[in-house]
Amino acid sequence: MSSVVQLTERINPDWLSQQESLATPHFWSSQQYGDSLAAGHWFYALHEAAETGIAIIMPVAGEAELLNIFIAKDKQSQGLGKALLQGTMHALRLRGISRLLLEVRESNQPAHKLYSSLGFTECGRRKRYYPAGQGEREDAILMEANL
Template sequence: MSDYQITPLDHDDVVAIAAIEQRAHLFPWSAAQLAVSSHQFDHHYVLRLTTAPSCIIGYFYTRCIAGEAELLNIAIDPDYQGQGWGWILLNGMITTLRHAGADSIWLEVRESNMPAKALYQKHGFQVVHRRQQYYRCADGCREDAWIMEKRLP
């Protein structure tokens, strides 16, 4: 898994990201929400395979203000899930936010998203709160969110 790069998202990447977003999330962000922000506190990156042909297989959207970072969105293309790419992308996110001055990283995750919860916990994220009935479900019900935090050394 050495033929990859994690690089800042470019406007031209939004089409590829939007396609992954539609396949990876039950309630995906729109292309307008995924459009590149020029906000100084935002850090949006893509995970790109550098083998021929080069392709984007994942991304993250974060914000870091006054030492506190928040993961806003993250995904790995479903065709590449379960192969260790999530681990690599999350490592890249943590490194990026550490360089941006983050002392802590916050995120929320669906209670039923067992693979993501396990990945976050392996990376040292701790559950600090539950937000009841936060996420919509396909059948119209609501699902709890786990609020997790990782303190950075």
Template structure:
């Protein structure tokens, strides 16, 4: 497994990866917009294929994790932790003092991962995420770097 910066030309591949991870993942256009905005995008690949991705941005001394996903077949192998630890280190090195994120309230594995890396829950955005017939709350979390 190799962790490296992603390339803008990989937007379609990253969207395809995400489609295997979640029903409501980013599309190629969202990845393209992040590349155009200068967001940091990292990818973990296996045998030349992306299997995990993380997108984050820095605003002055605060960072925000915009997206993180691991292909379904590769979940549970520590790749999400590896990606997030890389984002934390990169954000710290860039001068960020805090990292923010939001996560689906029902995504217990992700929330446990974030808590294990010293994130704390700071708020709730009600009915934020699409979820079929209903909408799902977003839990706001942050970590001091």
């Protein structure tokens, strides 16, 4: 499989935050994007559609965590999220990463389906982990996939 993703350092935190805010109510601030970049996390984008979205990876001792992924609102449901995550998993495997972990809101069905379709399985749950508006909380589902 030739790589469909590229590791990119041409990151504009303001632009990413603004784009993500259109895609989900639970978006990172530009400060969070800047901090993630400064921390040396890996930012993957699609080769052919670099402006479409981003997957952010934190490597941890031979394993990795998916910290964030989004596809721009007007580009969703066209297979790009799947291509981005599948390509990122392939790129991580080539870098010697053996397992990818993530957490997702229980209510985020599109993301759940995406992760399940790429072989992620539930491995834990953090009760009432995320704020869900109006004083409510919702669980985080922890998922993992061997690469």
